[in-house]
Each structure stands twice: as C-alpha cells, then as structure tokens.
Amino acid sequence: MTPAAVTGTGAANPASRTRKGQIWVIDFTVGIVVLSIIILIFMLMWNTTVVRLNVAMGQVEMQESAFLASESLLASPGSPPSWELMSNISNASAIGLVSGRNELNPAKLNQLIAQNATSYSIIKARLGLQLYQFGMNITNLGGNASYYTFGEFSNGTLNNSITFDRFAILNGTPVLVQMEVWG
Amino acid sequence: MRGFAITLDSIVALTFVLFAMVIISTENYQPTAPGEIYLKEVTLDALTVLEKTGGIPPLLNGNTTPAYQLVEAMPGSMCMEVSVVNSYGAVVAEIAKSGCNNSEGLDIQTVAMPMMYNGSQYVVTSESWFTEAPG
Numbered sequence: 001m002t003p004a005a006v007t008g009t010g011a012a013n014p015a016s017r018t019r020k021g022q023i024w025v026i027d028f029t030v031g032i033v034v035l036s037i038i039i040l041i042f043m044l045m046w047n048t049t050v051v052r053l054n055v056a057m058g059q060v061e062m063q064e065s066a067f068l069a070s071e072s073l074l075a076s077p078g079s080p081p082s083w084e085l086m087s088n089i090s091n092a093s094a095i096g097l098v099s100g101r102n103e104l105n106p107a108k109l110n111q112l113i114a115q116n117a118t119s120y121s122i123i124k125a126r127l128g129l130q131l132y133q134f135g136m137n138i139t140n141l142g143g144n145a146s147y148y149t150f151g152e153f154s155n156g157t158l159n160n161s162i163t164f165d166r167f168a169i170l171n172g173t174p175v176l177v178q179m180e181v182w183g
Numbered sequence: 184m185r186g187f188a189i190t191l192d193s194i195v196a197l198t199f200v201l202f203a204m205v206i207i208s209t210e211n212y213q214p215t216a217p218g219e220i221y222l223k224e225v226t227l228d229a230l231t232v233l234e235k236t237g238g239i240p241p242l243l244n245g246n247t248t249p250a251y252q253l254v255e256a257m258p259g260s261m262c263m264e265v266s267v268v269n270s271y272g273a274v275v276a277e278i279a280k281s282g283c284n285n286s287e288g289l290d291i292q293t294v295a296m297p298m299m300y301n302g303s304q305y306v307v308t309s310e311s312w313f314t315e316a317p318g
Contacts, residue, residue, distance in 0.1 A: 038197060045204040052207055067221060074228070102231045141256040164221070165258045167228040174232045174253055 062132060063162055066181035069127040069134070070164045073097045074177065077105070084111035089119045095126045104138070104170045104177075109148050116150055124151075133183040138168070139176050147175065154182040218313065222261060223292045226311040229253055229263060230294050239307055240300055242267060242276045254280040262286065263311045270304045286312045 078084075078096035084107050086092060097112065099105045115123060124134050135153035139146050147170060154161045161182035168177050233239055238249035242265070254263045262283030267276040289312040296307050 041201070042204075045201065049204050049207045067224075071224070100235075102228055103235065141252050143256070165256075166225060167232045167253065167256070169232055169235055172236060174236050174238075174249075174256075176256055 059160065062160075062181060065128050065132065066162050066164060066179070069129050069181070070166055070177075070179055072127055073136075073179075074104075074166055074168055075101055078108070084108045089115050089126075090122045092126060095123055098168070102168045104168050104175070106171065109138070109170075112150055113148055120151060129181060131183070132181050135180045135182075137178045138170065139178065141174055141176055143176055143178070153180050158182050219290065219292065222311050222313065223294075225257065225261060226263065226292045226294045226309050229257070229311075230265075230296060230307065230309045233265070233309075234296065234298070234307070239267065239298060239305075242278070243300055243305070245276075247276070247278050250278050254278060257311070260314050261311055262314055263309060265307065265309045268306045268308065275305070283312075283314065286310070289313065 072078075072094060073096060075098065076094065076096035077098060078092060079094040080086075080092065081096075083089065083092035083095065084105075089095075089111075095112070097104055097108045112123065121130070124130055124132070127134065133152050133154070135151040136149070137146055137153075138148040161180060164177075164179040164181075166177045166179070168175055233250055233253055236249070238253065241248070242250045250265055254265060257263050257280055262280050264277065264279040264283065264286075266274050266278075269275050291310050291312045293308060293310050295309075298305050298307055
C-alpha cells in the first residue's frame with residue numbers, strides 16, 4: 001500500500017460517512033415526528049374512549065338498578081311488610097307496593113304518593129336509585145287514564161333515560177305500571 | 184428487510200388499535216331495558232295478571248277481549264302469544280298481539296302454568312319475543 005493510495009482512500013471516506021450520517025439523521029427525525037403524531041392521536045383518542053366507556057358502564061349500572069327497583073316495587077311488599085303504617089318512611093329498609101306478586105296495594109300506593117314531596121330522596125334510596133331520578137305512572141292498559149303518579153319524569157328531554165312498562169293488578173283490574181329512571 | 188417487516192407489523196398493529204378506538208369513541212350509547220330478563224319478567228307479569236284477574240276462563244269460552252287487551256298493551260317492541268292446551272295436547276284457545284305472527288328464528292321466552300276449569304285440566308302458555316333486537 002503506497003502513501004498516495006492511503007491518502008486517496010482517506011479523502012473519499014469522510015464524504016461517504018457524512019452523507020450516510022445525514023440520511024440517518026433525516027430518517028431518525030422523520031421517525032420521531034411520525035411517532036409523536038401517532039402518540040398524540042393515541043392519547044387524544046384514549047381520553048375519548050375512556051370517557052365513552054365510563055358512560056357506557058354507568059348506563060349499564062343504571063339499567064340494572066332500574067330493573068331491580070321495578071322488581072322490588074312489583075314483587076315484594078317491602079320491609080317491614082307494613083311499611084305504609086310507619087310514621088317515618090326512613091325507618092323502612094325496602095319499599096314494595098304489592099300484597100302478592102303484581103297485586104298493587106292501594107294503601108301502599110297512597111302512602112308513597114303522600115311521601116312524594118317530603119321523602120322522594122329517601123324512597124329512591126330504598127329502591128337503590130339514589131344516583132338517579134325516578135318517575136312512576138300507573139295507568140289503564142290503554143295508557144290513557146292515569147291512576148297514580150309518583151316522582152319525576154324527564155319528559156323525553158334526555159337521552160340518558162330508561163323506561164320500563166310492567167303489568168300489575170289494581171283493585172282487580174289489569175293496569176300498566178310505567179317507570180322511568182333517568183339522570 | 185428485517186426492519187421493514189418490523190415497521191409493517193407495527194403499522195398494522197397500530198391501525199387495528201386506532202380502528203378499535205375509533206369504533207368505541209364514535210359509538211352512541213342509549214340505555215335500554217335489559218333485554219331477555221325484562222322480557223321474561225313482562226311475560227311472567229302478563230300471565231300472572233291474566234290468571235289473577237280471571238282472564239283465562241273467558242278465553243276458553245270464546246271471549247278473547249280481556250286477554251287480547253293485555254297482549255295489545257305489551258311494550259312496542261315486544262310480541263306475545265297466549266295459548267291454552269287441554270290435557271290431550273290440543274290447543275283450545277290462542278291469541279297473539281296484532282302484527283306478531285312470525286317468531287321464527289327469534290329468541291322466545293316461555294312461561295307456562297297449569298289450571299283447572301270445569302273439572303278439566305289445562306296448561307296456559309305465554310310466549311314472548313322481541314320484534315327487533317333490543318338496544
């Protein structure tokens with residue numbers, strides 16, 4: 001190997017290394033930018049997704065609470081069974097409206113309606129609906145004559161509302177019990 | 184070549200994750216009554232009410248009005264059919280909610296109950312289904 005050859009080779013290599021280094025830096029920068037954009041999109045979408053999932057889970061819980069409340073009202077007399085005779089409704093541990101399955105007891109209904117203004121929150125809590133609003137309307141089968149109304153209704157203003165229609169008997173006649181849980 | 188394969192693999196994986204997140208984030212949640220359990224309870228309600236209000240004997244005598252009023256009051260998306268079968272297995276009375284003639288291929292909730300009328304045994308069966316998938 002001659003000194004000239006060494007000098008010649010040495011003159012070509014630094015230029016090649018510089019170009020290779022520049023390509024690597026550009027590749028690295030582009031990679032970082034693309035990765036940053038992906039991470040940013042991912043973070044934004046992750047937040048939205050978490051919020052959506054929380055809403056969905058909340059609504060599933062509302063559905064279950066609403067269904068259990070309707071069962072409590074139409075399948076049990078409450079606890080104690082004569083809770084309607086108590087002077088303070090907060091001493092009742094469960095609220096039910098029937099004497100036998102689906103047989104509405106007018107005395108329990110009257111007491112529930114009478115307590116609407118003063119003990120709405122307590123009644124909701126006894127039904128497991130303390131996180132929501134609750135309305136109940138007892139009508140004839142055609143839905144055009146209302147016999148008893150309790151609680152509050154959203155009147156269709158909210159998407160976050162669930163309605164249940166159940167059948168029951170009031171004074172020997174079939175009636176429709178319409179319930180709405182919302183909020 | 185190995186770097187290219189890894190890059191392609193990561194792009195495909197990220198695309199799937201982003202696609203799933205787009206679907207979740209654009210989903211519109213509307214609460215509905217819990218489908219099958221609710222249907223079962225309403226079916227049981229209907230049969231209980233029909234039995235306790237004396238709506239079945241008229242059905243055997245050809246008066247379908249009490250039972251028909253009840254099945255017609257079923258919530259909009261629900262269908263119901265009530266039938267009474269005698270001890271020989273013959274259907275002696277049958278009514279269905281109007282517009283609910285076809286339950287083929289749908290999930291059906293059934294509640295049955297025995298009864299005695301004029302010294303004969305019968306089984307009252309009520310079948311319910313959704314006209315469309317709930318929620």
